[in-house]
Amino acid sequence: MTDFAAPRNVRAGTGQRGEWRLMLLMASFCLCYTAVVLNMGLLAASDPTEPVLGGAGGDGRPIRGEITDRDGNLLAANLPAWSLYAHPPVMKNPIQVANALDRIFPDIDRETLLKKLTGKRRFAWIKRPVTPRERQLVHDLGFPGLHFGNREIRIYPAGRAMAHIVGSVRAAREDVRYTELTGSAGIEKHFDERLRDPDFAGQPIRLSLDLPVQQAMRAVLRDGMERLTAKGAAAVLMKVRTGEVVSMVSLPDFDPNAKPIFFRGKAEDSPRFNRAAQGRYELGSTFKVLTAAMAIEAGIVNAETMMQTPSQLKYGRHRIGESHRMPAQMTVEDIVVKSSNVGSAKLSMMLGTRRFKDYLDRLGMFDASGLELAESAKAKPLLPPYWTDLSSMTISFGHGLAASPIHLAAAYATLANDGKLVRPTLLAGPQPEGEPVFSKETSREMLRIMREVVTRGTARRGEVPGFEIGGKTGTAEKIGARGGYDRNRVISTFASVFPTSAPEYVLIVSLDEPTDRSGRKPVRTAGRTAVPVAAEIVRRVTPLLGMRPRLAPISDGPYTLSTGIE
Amino acid sequence: MIRHGFALLALTIIAIAGWAYNVNYNTMTAFDRVRDLRSEIAAEREALQVLRVEWAWLNAPDRLERLTAQFAPQLQLVPLVPDVLQHTAVVPFPSDPEDVIEIAPVIDREGLVPVPAPRPAAWRSE
Numbered sequence: 001m002t003d004f005a006a007p008r009n010v011r012a013g014t015g016q017r018g019e020w021r022l023m024l025l026m027a028s029f030c031l032c033y034t035a036v037v038l039n040m041g042l043l044a045a046s047d048p049t050e051p052v053l054g055g056a057g058g059d060g061r062p063i064r065g066e067i068t069d070r071d072g073n074l075l076a077a078n079l080p081a082w083s084l085y086a087h088p089p090v091m092k093n094p095i096q097v098a099n100a101l102d103r104i105f106p107d108i109d110r111e112t113l114l115k116k117l118t119g120k121r122r123f124a125w126i127k128r129p130v131t132p133r134e135r136q137l138v139h140d141l142g143f144p145g146l147h148f149g150n151r152e153i154r155i156y157p158a159g160r161a162m163a164h165i166v167g168s169v170r171a172a173r174e175d176v177r178y179t180e181l182t183g184s185a186g187i188e189k190h191f192d193e194r195l196r197d198p199d200f201a202g203q204p205i206r207l208s209l210d211l212p213v214q215q216a217m218r219a220v221l222r223d224g225m226e227r228l229t230a231k232g233a234a235a236v237l238m239k240v241r242t243g244e245v246v247s248m249v250s251l252p253d254f255d256p257n258a259k260p261i262f263f264r265g266k267a268e269d270s271p272r273f274n275r276a277a278q279g280r281y282e283l284g285s286t287f288k289v290l291t292a293a294m295a296i297e298a299g300i301v302n303a304e305t306m307m308q309t310p311s312q313l314k315y316g317r318h319r320i321g322e323s324h325r326m327p328a329q330m331t332v333e334d335i336v337v338k339s340s341n342v343g344s345a346k347l348s349m350m351l352g353t354r355r356f357k358d359y360l361d362r363l364g365m366f367d368a369s370g371l372e373l374a375e376s377a378k379a380k381p382l383l384p385p386y387w388t389d390l391s392s393m394t395i396s397f398g399h400g401l402a403a404s405p406i407h408l409a410a411a412y413a414t415l416a417n418d419g420k421l422v423r424p425t426l427l428a429g430p431q432p433e434g435e436p437v438f439s440k441e442t443s444r445e446m447l448r449i450m451r452e453v454v455t456r457g458t459a460r461r462g463e464v465p466g467f468e469i470g471g472k473t474g475t476a477e478k479i480g481a482r483g484g485y486d487r488n489r490v491i492s493t494f495a496s497v498f499p500t501s502a503p504e505y506v507l508i509v510s511l512d513e514p515t516d517r518s519g520r521k522p523v524r525t526a527g528r529t530a531v532p533v534a535a536e537i538v539r540r541v542t543p544l545l546g547m548r549p550r551l552a553p554i555s556d557g558p559y560t561l562s563t564g565i566e
Numbered sequence: 567m568i569r570h571g572f573a574l575l576a577l578t579i580i581a582i583a584g585w586a587y588n589v590n591y592n593t594m595t596a597f598d599r600v601r602d603l604r605s606e607i608a609a610e611r612e613a614l615q616v617l618r619v620e621w622a623w624l625n626a627p628d629r630l631e632r633l634t635a636q637f638a639p640q641l642q643l644v645p646l647v648p649d650v651l652q653h654t655a656v657v658p659f660p661s662d663p664e665d666v667i668e669i670a671p672v673i674d675r676e677g678l679v680p681v682p683a684p685r686p687a688a689w690r691s692e
Contacts, residue, residue: 074622080612157622215627466648543646551653 063152064181065195066204067166067188069211070246070428075158076166076188082135082148083128083179088117090145097143101126104137128174129153151179154188156256161215163256164274165207165248165426167374185272187426189374208244208428213237216540218249221509224533225251228514234275235537236409236508240497242431243413243422245371245406246505246545250275277369277376280402281510284474284526286495287398288344289446292336293415294359295347297442303333303449313342315390320345323475336449336472337457341397348396349389356392360401362421362437363414369406372426379404398474405493405508412495416503419443451500459494462531464538466549471496471507471534473526478513489513492526494534499550509534 067076091097094117102110105127116124129151130138138146154169156162167186171179182196183189191205217235225233237247254261254271263270268279295301309330313320326340335343348356360366368380381403384391394400406424413422414437421434438446450470454462458473474493480486493510497503514529515522523529542549623629634643644650 073625074619077615077619077622079616079619155619155623157619157626159626159628161627211627215631219631464648539647539649540645542648549648549651551651 063201064154064169065197065200067195068204068206069158069162069209069214070206070244071210072204072206073158073211075156075162075207075209075211077155077157078152079155081129081131081151081153083151083174084126084130084135084138085147085149086117086124086126087122087145087147088119088124089122091117091143094118097141097146100141100143101138104134104141125174128171128179149175149179150177152181154181158211158214159257160253160255161211161218162209163253164250164272164276165209165373166256168256168260183374185375186274186373190372190377206428207426208239208242208246209248209426210246210544213541213544214247214249216544217247217537218251218253220537220540221249221251221533224529224536225511225514228511228516228529228533230511230514230529232269232275232512233533234279234405234508234510234512235534236276236405236506237537237541238409238413238422238424238506238508240413240416240422240503240506243410243424244428244431245409245424245426247541248276248406248426250277250279274373274375275510275512276405277371277373278379278404280379280382280404281491281493281512282399282402282476283405283408283493283495283510284398284476284491285339285341285344286408286472286474286493287396287401288336288339289415289450289472289495290359290363290411291344291347291351291356291396292332292449293438293442293446294356295332295351296445297359297419297438298351298355300350301332301347303331303445305332306330307332307335307343307346309335309340309343309346311342313345313393315393318390320393333449333452337452339458339473344396345393348392351392353387353389353392356396357387359437360395363411364421364423365401365403365407365411369404369410369424371406371424376404376406381407398476405510408493408495409506409508412497412508413506414438415443415446416497416506417443447497447500447503450497454496458525458527459496459531461527462494462496462535464498464535464542464549466551467538467542467547468499468501468550469496469535469538470498470500473531475524475526488524490524492524492530494526494530496534496538498538504547505545507534507537509537 063078066074066078069075086097088094095114098110098114098117101113102108108127113126116126126146127134130148135148138148151171151174156166158166165186167188167190168184169181169188170184172182173180183192187205187207188195194200194205217237221233221235224230233249233251235247235249236245238245250273252271260272263272267273268275273279296303301307306329309326309328311322311326320341322341323339326338326342327334330338330340330343332343332347334340335347351359364370365381366383368377370376381401384395384400391400410422410424413424414420414434417434418436418440419438419442420436423431423434425431447470450472451468452470453459453472454469459469459471462469462471472495474491474495476491476493477485477487478489478491480489491510491512492514493508496507496509498505498507509530511530511533515524516528634641
């Protein structure tokens with residue numbers, strides 16, 4: 001028994017130490033479990049991530065954002081593609097390779113290719129980009145030393161219809177792993193940062209444009225341009241309330257998916273030149289509406305005020321005349337409806353140059369239009385270098401100040417939008433309300449006068465039953481080769497608003513050097529050229545915009561067909 | 567007793583070791599699978615993207631315009647212009663539904679033009 005007792009005593013001595021060890025063990029276990037639990041919690045709490053689309057290698061790098069129209073139709077998108085490069089030192093027989101590649105890519109010059117492959121270079125680009133079919137053909141050759149790098153190609157599915165708006169990209173940095181594309185024109189350039197921003201990956205830029213409307217407007221404008229043998233044309237369709245550009249066409253146009261063709265000649269005649277947003281033209285008598293609105297707004301006159309309109313107005317050694325015979329006195333309304341230069345010049349003089357300039361400034365005629373295109377930022381209206389009273393007089397009927405059709409559309413939209421300033425935009429969505437330039441009463445009055453222009457004035461061919469089009473024609477002679485104006489080369493413009501009782505859209509149609517040869521004598525006035533084209537655009541485009549004609553009410557008595565069926 | 571205890575402990579340790587080994591390999595296969603699935607998803611997304619672009623390409627306005635012109639005889643489409651819209655009241659409603667057959671070619675020929683009926687009374691008496 002004692003044998004047992006003694007060790008028990010010993011154990012009793014070590015008992016304290018054993019307990020301490022146990023505690024240590026338990027503590028370390030607790031620590032381990034806590035670590036495990038924490039880790040599990042962390043795993044459970046973290047968000048599961050899904051890999052985003054990468055290039056062909058799926059390395060998850062962000063790709064350039066897409067551009068869509070207002071209904072989500074793709075206007076610019078990416079396609080994964082490849083670039084072909086070579087390591088010449090690895091090649092067994094460079095001449096054989098060059099011959100084979102020449103058969104696959106007929107657009108590569110065989111001599112330069114041979115020089116690349118037989119030289120001392122260790123690396124050479126062969127073709128960028130390469131389509132899947134070409135890639136397969138090169139793979140089938142099975143030559144060593146030919147490699148494919150990832151790259152993206154930018155595709156513009158809408159083609160020519162949106163060519164001027166979406167713009168273009170070019171490869172800024174090329175690498176065998178990827179290619180960095182940067183915008184070089186249009187929306188692509190203006191929103192380059194936003195399109196490349198990884199934070200916006202998967203969120204396309206939604207434009208205010210409507211692809212079907214754009215296509216229809218382009219088709220009508222193209223037909224009109226061909227019929228009138230014009231060398232160019234531009235049209236803008238803008239929402240009055242928001243300034244959203246629903247359609248903007250510039251002809252001639254180009255295929256954005258094809259390789260750019262070098263254009264020989266003046267930049268303004270290039271197909272790449274955006275006549276609607278970039279081109280600045282003297283927009284002629286369409287300015288008379290603005291001048292009259294200013295005079296009425298300033299309270300100097302009203303629509304019924306009688307004005308003396310002599311056939312010529314002298315200012316120093318300059319004379320302002322009319323394009324056709326006018327009565328000796330007219331109301332302000334008739335000055336617009338019959339398009340009197342003298343009357344407009346007199347109105348601008350009654351306003352005074354300072355007030356006239358102030359109104360033009362508030363209408364945005366002195367600044368770039370603010371449209372989200374790289375090109376339009378540079379297209380500030382061309383103003384006279386020294387603004388004299390004579391400048392005010394000529395600008396009052398649209399000569400001496402050259403602005404883009406977008407500027408004109410914005411000014412007309414401002415007038416129609418109860419006089420509140422409209423800023424043109426290419427992005428879909430509501431805009432903040434602009435500050436008032438004209439009063440609501442002036443706006444109503446001018447819309448009524450513009451309607452008169454179509455019902456009894458210079459734009460009678462612009463009538464489309466049920467849409468209450470109102471507008472103003474403008475025929476501006478171009479500056480000839482020897483200076484001065486050239487009678488046979490004109491820019492004819494029709495600026496319109498519809499429906500005038502509740503304005504929804506502003507439509508500007510501008511033709512460069514049109515001639516109507518349907519009659520005995522060739523006619524170039526806007527009333528015979530731009531106006532019928534605009535009317536046809538309204539007829540084609542309104543159903544696509546969901547507008548219905550306001551039909552003449554059915555008057556007394558039941559109506560039936562003249563068929564004899566009773 | 568203690569000996570048995572040790573034996574039991576040893577067995578447990580072996581069992582746990584086996585389990586841990588198994589879990590380790592399961593985890594590794596799971597990781598492999600996740601990687602495979604990820605690249606599969608990326609590939610599917612890429613395919614989706616290509617198809618989406620191709621769909622937009624096939625619906626390109628110029629192409630549709632060309633096709634509608636090419637198949638115009640089969641499609642028999644007319645441009646939607648405001649002229650085709652009219653008041654419902656203009657549509658002649660025959661008193662007898664059977665007359666539709668009779669009236670259809672007339673609409674085709676004459677179009678829908680509102681003209682006053684000669685005598686409202688005659689209409690009502692019908």
